[in-house]
Amino acid sequence: MSELILSKTDLEGLFAFCENDALKAKAALRLSKLKLPGKKTEHYRYFSIDRILSKSYTLFKPYIAEIKESEDVVIENGVLLSKPKNLEISLCDSDFVDDEHFDNVYYVNHLLSKKAIKLDIKESMSLKIRHIFNKENSLIPYRIFINVDSGVEFELYEVFEGEEAKESLVFYGLDVNVGERDRFDWIRVQDIETPSYSMIASHRVFVKDGGKFDIKSFDIGEGHIAHNLKADLMRGSNANAKHLIYTDKNAIRANITQLVHKEVEVEVSQDARHVLKDNSTAIFDAIVKIEKDAKKAIAHQNNRSILLNDKAYMVSKPQLEIYTDELEASHGSTTGTIEEEEIFYMRSRGIDRKKARKMIIFGFMKELIDSVEDERIKEDILERFERIYERDDI
């Protein structure tokens, strides 16, 4: 059993858990610049990073399980348990590392993950991954590496279950390679009803020429969860990101993204919607970066938030970082309450104020859910939101 307090660990301490020298060298180089994660890390300023990293965790040691067959991929505490028959999965060294990721946890996560779960996607498919956490007081680090072959359409649907993982911390993330003219549709739902685990996820997506990357994330409920995402977009590719966040109680939910136009003719659009209840905090820290040679760029960013309570706190930072001169770009952010005129319209038709309010808020969220094309996934997500509709007094 190894106990770990991350806030008291230095680089050497982390290296002790990593056997891969090449990875150590790479991470050392990058972390010497970024420094180890802590409250001084800019993108974690409003996140509870200090609290999370200063707890003592038992580092969960992954083992190699006998892999069963199932409709979905099931990963329990970072251990691959089962998978569909036709899917190629292997374990590989966790050394597929982006040299320029902005997030220091990305490197820490790589160092702590012994092996990455590697998915080779050779034909078009739709796949669901169930992430299950059921260890208490543990640090659970793992990573998934996905390689999508050229010309393939891949839809990934991720869900999380972790009621039993009280006081645990999960580090996880995807490293995805999207081949030329591929399509990668990634839909992620993280629904937490009572506080259990915390998570810092750190993803990296590399999109080759003409590839399409589409992410839709749905964050619901409680918990301290941050998702970092960096996407590098090559010539003629595009990224379409949509985020819907409904937070309640004492949740802190963060989407920290960096979508980078690396080459010409890249198109990015990013839309976020937040509904914040109780004392919750949501963070939308989203940079769209357009590099010098990335001419003919298109970039649109928007965030709309509704605060249901004056104790809720929205940190909204959509940012365009532009180093080229040929582009079309826009960005905006609004935070507010519900339009009184909309409520009145409904009341004037006999619908009481409370119900009207609820209908309007769910309408605001439903617009984004409706953008999910896969009907089965859409139904599943709608059901999760309908549970809140039934349950919550908003």
Next chain:
Amino acid sequence: MMMEIKNLRSKIGDKEILKGLNLNLEKGKVHAIMGPNGAGKSTLSKTIVGHYEVEVTEGDILYKGESIVDMEPEDRALRGIFMSFQNPVEVPGVTNAYFLRTAVNAKREFEGKEPLNPAEFLKKAREYANFLGMKPEMLNRSLNVGFSGGEKKRNEILQMLMLEPDLIILDEIDSGLDIDALKAVSEGINKIKSEDRTFLIITHYSRILDYVNPDYIHVLQDGKIVKTGDYSLVKVLEQEGYKAIEEER
């Protein structure tokens, strides 16, 4: 009497807009209100339905003999008061059908009736939509979002038909309508005219009045009803303008 408005004064912000207005609306009759821009016509209808911007400072409104000035807007609606908005608001993500069914069932519940199930509801809604020349897919779209001016007005009439109110206030329902839409809207009105129902039609034009045959024409000027007459008053107004009435006073 369907409604008695007595010496009504109301303000929006600090500005007094209705300045001692008196008006009786008879059961089974069609009343029309005309009057210059800014006279207070929309404010009158907003006051009747309990709009949050309007504050009643004096006077009373009796609906079926009962004062409603302190009543919540939804309670007024459930008791049968309906107003079509001059500018209906857009509500993204809430489908027209879901909204309408919720409203219809809220009223049914109030009346102690069983709720309509989705199939029964849809059948009825489609029938009325068709009657009004609305495409059925309008029911699946978000409430008023991206509806054209004419579509919004037809949608208001659709709500009126579905809710079967007793007192119906139509605020410039005819503005911006093409000939077909005006006809459809007028037919919608005529369809539910009855001895138990009262209409209050606010308009600037005689076109719609030619279709619906009002029993009374009232002129609202500077926050008061300054003249009441029969249909012939419309022609006078059209020829001589509101100035003539002002001079008469």
